[in-house]
Amino acid sequence: MANQVKKINTLSLSNIKKLNTLADAQLKKVNTLEFTRTVPAGSYSAASATLSTDRSRNAGFGVARTASATVGGNNTSSVKLTSCEEYDGSSISSGGTMGTARFAMTACGSQTVGLILGGTV
Numbered sequence: 001m002a003n004q005v006k007k008i009n010t011l012s013l014s015n016i017k018k019l020n021t022l023a024d025a026q027l028k029k030v031n032t033l034e035f036t037r038t039v040p041a042g043s044y045s046a047a048s049a050t051l052s053t054d055r056s057r058n059a060g061f062g063v064a065r066t067a068s069a070t071v072g073g074n075n076t077s078s079v080k081l082t083s084c085e086e087y088d089g090s091s092i093s094s095g096g097t098m099g100t101a102r103f104a105m106t107a108c109g110s111q112t113v114g115l116i117l118g119g120t121v
């Protein structure tokens with residue numbers, strides 16, 4: 001198949017046995033594949049909308065470029081965030097907050113009905 005994954009980092013798939021059953025220490029640098037670059041506050045749209053908070057390891061959700069949100073993550077001082085910023089196609093505004101600050105989570109859903117899953121608290 002044309003889209004088969006041949007390697008993760010330098011490990012061939014034949015060298016990775018039952019990935020889901022391995023402890024973190026056994027994963028041989030799979031954890032280093034995560035995206036850890038900070039998303040700086042600044043312009044991210046044709047309308048020059050700007051994020052008010054630099055954040056990394058955050059989650060995003062939404063069903064369109066004109067109705068999306070980013071939530072949680074770490075700020076530049078590695079403080080976990082509860083805040084949410086919502087984009088409506090032209091500007092970014094403050095949204096709701098999570099009950100518990102967390103980073104490295106995943107999210108799904110629309111801007112008005114988002115779901116945060118997992119993460120590190």
